[in-house]
Amino acid sequence: MQNRMAKRLQKDLEQMQKTYVDQFIVKMPNNDIKHWIVGFEGAKGTLYQGEKFELQFKFSNDYVAPIESPEVIFIGKPPEHEHIYSNGFICLSILFDEWSAALTVSSICLSIQSMLSSATKKMKPPNDAEFVKRSAGRGPKSFLWSYHDEKC
């Protein structure tokens, strides 16, 4: 099964490198197909224009690509956004209970970028401090997220 997963992730990688090469930079710090860092810039004409961000994708060992969702968080300094916590966790339904095999790494990156682009003001989530404290040592997929609007 490992093989099937690697094959699918390889296709995701090719798509990122061919179609989205101007938008996203993919790194694999440990040369491990199950661990990606995706760098991108806030889009022009948005509150995040010119800011650099990095997303980390982790595909679990028994990840039966792509039935199981990957784990996606911001690393480094996350964008200041009402659905993004200071520890990098992202409240976005398609990363959790609306994940489906119809999504790809690039479609996730595009959704996150569009979530930033549509922001009208920079603000942290209202429960940021409390949530970050509670989530110490836990992964985002271990939470039951509730979404405030259709996406989050």
Add this chain to the structure above:
Amino acid sequence: MSQQSSNQYAYNQELYEQHIMQLDNIKNEIEAQDPFIITQPIELQILESEYLENQGFLQKIQKIRQSYPFFRRVRRDGSCFYRAVLFRIFEQIIQFKDQQLLNKFSNIITNSKTDLKAVGYESIVIDDFYDEIMKQIKLCPNNITIQGIVDAFCNKVTSDYLIMYMRMLTSGYIKANAFLFEGYIETGTVELFCQQEVDPIDREADQMQIIALQNYLQIPIRIFYLDGNVATYDATIFQIPEDADQNSVFINLLYRPGHYDILYSK
């Protein structure tokens, strides 16, 4: 960004593995409750013991089993409708060496790739699932037995891949025929409906999904709805399309709230 700062918020792999294990435990509970993804045909009478306290259900099961004495249980993981329909198609083709049905089904699946691309599914998303279903189709009717197809459906990975393709076909039909469905969607677009209610692997099929998949596959489906009404002895029958030749319908499903199993006639 330097490597150091980018690792500042990353947390340790061991804990991450633990969370995944917790999620697996939940799945294992579902699997323990229904150890088989699809069972062998068993006597429908067995189901009566579950409804001894519910006369409405009980009397309908007793009536149904006069014509449909057997059923296969299908795992209650949200995919039972898709699984039951696809399984019955394969079973019918293999059991009766039904070349006509095989050709029809094979053509629909072969053409579906183009249809899915037309509504925005990318090749990298479609291919793995398409390949899996084509692999099973190519074994039909002579190079696979009924037990062989049961085994394929009872393999979690194979099963997930086959079901995922049924979900895509369902979404694809809804998106391509948005005008038929829009009126029934309370909020949002058909795209959002598909993202939330069709594509995720654990979402149950409701009326819209059933109609969409049936319309796409063009293979009639008959569903016996059980309910607790003690005034009625017959289950409500929902057949799509309504005008299908009754004798030609081979997909017979038993519906209890939230769940579908497969019924077999004498």
